[in-house]
Amino acid sequence: MQHDAAYIQLEKMNKEKWAKKENEVDSILESLANKNGRNPNIVFILADDMGWADLTCYGGGKVRGTETPNLDQMAFEGMKFLSFYSEPSCTPTRTALMTGRHPVRTGLTEVLWPGSTQGLDPGEKTIASILSEVGYDTAFYGKWHLGDANEQQPQNHGFDEAYFTVYNAAPCVWGDKKIGAFEWPESKEFAEKYKIQGILEAKKGERAQEVEKLSSERLKTYEETLTNKTVDFISNHAEGDKPFFCYFAASKLDYWGVHPEWEGKSQAGTPFADEMMEHDHNVGRVLQTIRDKGIAENTLVVWMSDNGPMYAAGIESSGCHWLKGGKGQVTEGGMRTPAIAWWPGTIEARQDPMDIISVTDFFTTAARLGGASEKIPNDRVTDGVDQTSFLVLGEGHSHRDYMFYYSGSELGAVRKRQYKHTMGKGHGGIPGGTFSDVISNPKEEQIGEGVIPLRFMSLAVPFQDLVAEHRKMIAKFPHRVLVESDAGHTDQETLEA
């Protein structure tokens, strides 16, 4: 696989140290595979719009009247990441999770809305495709949000079966008499104009069928259905030689409405808080199924949020935290999100590493765990790095000490170790932007915009170099964007970032 320049440099510096421990990791995985008769099962659970500290175990949750006992217990039994980075919004994070690549490389840099022709290019290779190629049973349930055209859908990106929606919540209710809280008599025509699709179902390679229309009412129980599907899939694939990969893209907290059983259940009394508790319950059901089926020791479950809290929805929405900013921003609050890895017996319990890890890393790591690293394409850059040794050996073993924060197709910030440079225009030979030490100053408090404390001045050039090398790799492997109209014709263009 082709790594980014920042990783190549890091790998060079750690060659011997890493080689030694990788042998240890290999032998742990081998003995596990021998014991279980198959490679580990992998479950990704992607939550929507949950910010740093929306969970009790991150210092929020219960404090704001929202108990999250199942996710807290998951963290307690596993590894709670304190420096996990998603991308800043829904589509970009989903792209990164599926391809191991920052969205700037695939072109899916913005949230997709109906009417857009963008989507996941058939030339991209997802973790589902890769695992499928080496014999995994694969399934997708939930919010896809990577394009609404046939070629862009999950059944054409490696999933054996999929039950899904192609948009975020908002367009799904355009067929209602109301749009959200608003009367909108033209709603039905509007939905037709944009060819709004309800819940789709498909088997690998087949054209998806709309099995149900969506509505505000149906959205309330949608995540329960997704949980049922996930639970059934896991139950049905617990035995036998074939491992499974299941990607459950939950709908909470994307304001899809609360399940009637969870309405008013939070002490906070807000829809967001009720939804948070409902989602926590659903995650608990998935974990309990894995325990009940006796496959916990051979199943890696990763739960993560797709971006920071959506502050746009008001002060009582979500976001009980002290990091700066929320969804859509390259601040820590926008992209540093809660994430937990759980694998009893392999991931040691009660860990809370500060090691940096990116959503892209789960692509590369899952490929390694599935014995499919060689299936990762060589003709493009994969940003995700293999974090197997981090999961298996624990805190201090991350293969990443840097992070690129993209805002759309613009590089918004770069982190190297504890230092973060947020881009900005310089003047008169003085570097622009701001620098923070996000360890001693995680709130990114600045004396003023565009002020670089003197002690950071000597870092400006090393950071410039880091960015330049990163950009060279983007230029070397320009991304292709598939443009597909609603009518189904395709048109390809090659873009340079």
Added chain:
Amino acid sequence: MQHDAAYIQLEKMNKEKWAKKENEVDSILESLANKNGRNPNIVFILADDMGWADLTCYGGGKVRGTETPNLDQMAFEGMKFLSFYSEPSCTPTRTALMTGRHPVRTGLTEVLWPGSTQGLDPGEKTIASILSEVGYDTAFYGKWHLGDANEQQPQNHGFDEAYFTVYNAAPCVWGDKKIGAFEWPESKEFAEKYKIQGILEAKKGERAQEVEKLSSERLKTYEETLTNKTVDFISNHAEGDKPFFCYFAASKLDYWGVHPEWEGKSQAGTPFADEMMEHDHNVGRVLQTIRDKGIAENTLVVWMSDNGPMYAAGIESSGCHWLKGGKGQVTEGGMRTPAIAWWPGTIEARQDPMDIISVTDFFTTAARLGGASEKIPNDRVTDGVDQTSFLVLGEGHSHRDYMFYYSGSELGAVRKRQYKHTMGKGHGGIPGGTFSDVISNPKEEQIGEGVIPLRFMSLAVPFQDLVAEHRKMIAKFPHRVLVESDAGHTDQETLEA
């Protein structure tokens, strides 16, 4: 004992429910005393200026490069309070802890500085006096800060032995050539003018002797000495019939300087962070002594901070949190502080209750545990309520659903259940101040100052009534203030609040 009106009302509403569970608590305590041959030992550890989320287990700590493994482990093995309230600054909290009374009742409403004649009135009865009367061995180590005159000192307030300083850190270094970072050639004369005392030592009832001068240099190792004293006292009193009470008033993070062994140990790299880690280590030593001596099951340890973070010391000081405000304020960030109770076998592990508890409650609770409730005076109001059942039976059993937040002698805010009214001037019959629901909106975010959301309007009169009843009790039992000059003469006056 004489309760405040707010408690009397609450007790009336819960009479039967509480009576039933108190029988259960009594029988638990009785069987414990039978097993151990003595009443439980009690240790209070008071930290200085640590805010909500300075510890990893409150969502900060490690995230800002400050690991706190010992306090995290204490929380893990015990009860981490999520709604513990101190008073807003040093002297007021120390007063409240010692007397079980809000400072407005004792007159010690402000931080004491050299030159002040105020101090803890000999007429006040401390928890040390009460426990001493029923046979406890008692000791005090650390920052007293409740007056510098003889009658105001710990050996005259119930402690068998005391090793202590009477001020906060700043005046202790007035004898140095520098005052803090500043050259100050007149420093020595200045210290003499204010009769600055160094480290004092005393046995019960005796006049304290200055055993050592203090300096910036000595302050670095001062907390280590306090820890040694605490560890020795516990070790020497682990056996025999007599239980002990030890109050360790730590000096960190009051900017006393870092112990050389801890300098630069935090990744954050700030003096505050290094001190935080040093303090965590010291608490660990105390707990380990209790474990090693085999008395953990008969020892209640309470660790708490005396107020919110001291933001005055800059953005990299302390205060990695999202509550509003810091030390000196009646906001949640000023008074809602980290606190942990640990009592293996009696306090169930891994609890994080949202039940409200006040620093004053530890007075009343410790008296009950020592079998000394009847020693609490009846001629004054004690604000602290008995929280034994909360500790023993766990979350949901607090005997408090209200809190009075005092700023000096002014009532600044009142909380009843999740509702908080911050005082302010009304106009034209519209109530003043602001209301928050501190569960759904713990950040106390307001639409604007003096704006009361309509849904809170109906709470204005119930809150007015709560405050009026509280004030009646203050008027009924006016406090006495002992004024003692440096020369030693005393003068009494009676104040109405």
